[in-house]
Amino acid sequence: MTAPALTVRGATRRFGARLAVDGVDLDLRGGRITALLGASGCGKSTLLRMIAGLEPMDGGSIHAEGRLLADAAHSTPPEARGVGLVFQDYALFPHLNVAGNVAFGLKDRPRAERLRVALEWLETVHLADRADAWPHMLSGGEQQRVALVRALARRPHTVLLDEPFSGLDRHLKSEVRQTLMGALRAAGAAVLMVTHDAEEALLMADDLALMDKGRILQTGVPEEAYLRPVSPAAARLLGEAELLAAEVRAGMATTAFGPMPAPGAPDGPAWVMIRPGDAFVSTEGAAATVVDVAFGGPFIEVKVHAAGQTLRLRTTGSPPSIGEAIRVALDADRVRLYPRA
Numbered sequence: 001m002t003a004p005a006l007t008v009r010g011a012t013r014r015f016g017a018r019l020a021v022d023g024v025d026l027d028l029r030g031g032r033i034t035a036l037l038g039a040s041g042c043g044k045s046t047l048l049r050m051i052a053g054l055e056p057m058d059g060g061s062i063h064a065e066g067r068l069l070a071d072a073a074h075s076t077p078p079e080a081r082g083v084g085l086v087f088q089d090y091a092l093f094p095h096l097n098v099a100g101n102v103a104f105g106l107k108d109r110p111r112a113e114r115l116r117v118a119l120e121w122l123e124t125v126h127l128a129d130r131a132d133a134w135p136h137m138l139s140g141g142e143q144q145r146v147a148l149v150r151a152l153a154r155r156p157h158t159v160l161l162d163e164p165f166s167g168l169d170r171h172l173k174s175e176v177r178q179t180l181m182g183a184l185r186a187a188g189a190a191v192l193m194v195t196h197d198a199e200e201a202l203l204m205a206d207d208l209a210l211m212d213k214g215r216i217l218q219t220g221v222p223e224e225a226y227l228r229p230v231s232p233a234a235a236r237l238l239g240e241a242e243l244l245a246a247e248v249r250a251g252m253a254t255t256a257f258g259p260m261p262a263p264g265a266p267d268g269p270a271w272v273m274i275r276p277g278d279a280f281v282s283t284e285g286a287a288a289t290v291v292d293v294a295f296g297g298p299f300i301e302v303k304v305h306a307a308g309q310t311l312r313l314r315t316t317g318s319p320p321s322i323g324e325a326i327r328v329a330l331d332a333d334r335v336r337l338y339p340r341a
Contacts, residue, residue: 005030005190006051006069006083006158010060013046020046022214023060028158028190033181035201035222036194037237038211044194047211048160051192052085053078065157084151084159084189088166090143092135098122098146099131105154121149124183141176148180152187159184161193165200177204198238202226210237232338235273244272244309246337253337256307258286260332269340276301278334279313281320285329290320304328 004027013021021043028034038044049055051062053075061071064083069076078085092101102118109117122128125145135143144164151159164180165173181204184191195201201208201222208225210217217234218225229235232243246253246262248270253262255272257279262270281302291310292303299314304326313328320326 002029004028006062006064008047008051008060008062011047011050011057011062012059013043013050013055014058019214021050024211024214024216026192026209026216026219028192029207030157030190031185031188032206033184033191033193033204034207034209035205036192036209036211037196037198037201039196039237042211043214044196044211045162048085048162048192048194051158052083052160053081054085082157084154084156086144086147086151086159086161086164088162088164090147092143092146092150094135096135097131098127098133098135098138101135101146102150102153104150117153118149121153122146124186125149125179144176145179145183148183152183152189155187156189158190158192159187161191163195164193165195165197173200202238210234212237227334229273229336232271232273235275235336239275240312241273241275242311244274244311245340246270246272248337255330256286256309257288257304257311257328257330260330260335260337262337265337266339271338271340272330273336273338274311274330275334276312276314278331279311279328280331281313281315281326282329283327285327288326288328290322290324290326293319293322295319 006028008024008026011021011024024047036044046055050057056075057070057072059072062069069081099115099118102121103114106114106117119128119131122131127145205222208222209219212233218230226238235241244255246255248262248265248267251263253260253270286306288304288306290302291305294301299316300319301312301314302320303310303312
């Protein structure tokens with residue numbers, strides 16, 4: 001694997017008595033998109049601002065391309081870091097047209113070259129025909145694409161995206177995402193995308209970093225993080241997840257919805273983490289009672305009750321009736337087991 005384009009070690013930021021960023025380590029690699037996923041207030045935007053040079057460090061260090069960018073005693077100015085930043089609100093300059101916005105960071109070059117480079121970048125996101133337009137004339141998706149190529153035009157080693165799709169509707173998100181991913185990969189920069197949207201992170205990222213309460217819980221490729229979360233908190237960042245009380249004895253975990261293998265797990269109380277798609281109706285499953293049914297478009301979500309516990313599962317076809325007795329089984333290859341303190 002190639003050396004990281006940017007490394008964060010022990011990054012710490014305090015606001016009074018509160019630790020907003022608590023000893024974070026993170027590697028960003030050229031040509032790869034890393035999604036920093038966490039709930040609002042977990043510290044992810046503060047970490048992004050520390051990397052950009054907009055927030056000081058109380059501890060730790062940030063290095064890029066063999067040089068120190070920041071630590072508790074030193075901070076390279078944002079414009080000298082080689083880092084491109086795309087703000088959540090895009091922050092286009094209203095007094096400059098589209099080409100002028102993209103060319104803004106190229107002031108050290110002749111005017112004709114600045115315009116040529118700007119047009120080349122606009123071509124990569126299919127906006128060359130909007131070069132003379134003003135920011136207020138653009139749609140949200142168009143503004144976002146302009147903000148991205150403005151950041152890329154300076155050829156930064158790292159690009160930071162702060163909640164890049166939060167202002168777009170669902171249909172536009174999908175369309176813009178594909179265009180942006182193409183431009184980002186073509187640029188070859190290391191990319192850090194801050195988001196609270198699990199679907200967005202899973203679809204876009206080459207690497208995931210899951211953040212909670214100022215700390216990184218888990219890093220890795222999206223499939224690994226989704227299928228093998230290290231904790232219930234990590235699991236919940238990537239989608240709906242419920243915890244069932246279980247008791248482990250001799251390599252088997254017993255739950256209200258039946259047993260499941262637990263090889264290597266210590267005897268005693270545990271939690272079984274399960275997502276709605278990981279339980280199903282089965283004639284060989286445990287007895288349960290339907291307590292709620294909801295239509296979800298391509299699926300029916302069914303809430304069932306057994307032995308004092310409830311569970312949601314998804315099915316297709318004719319929905320069961322509330323009060324109906326059914327049998328439910330767990331997908332042992334998908335659920336996860338955690339010790340219960």
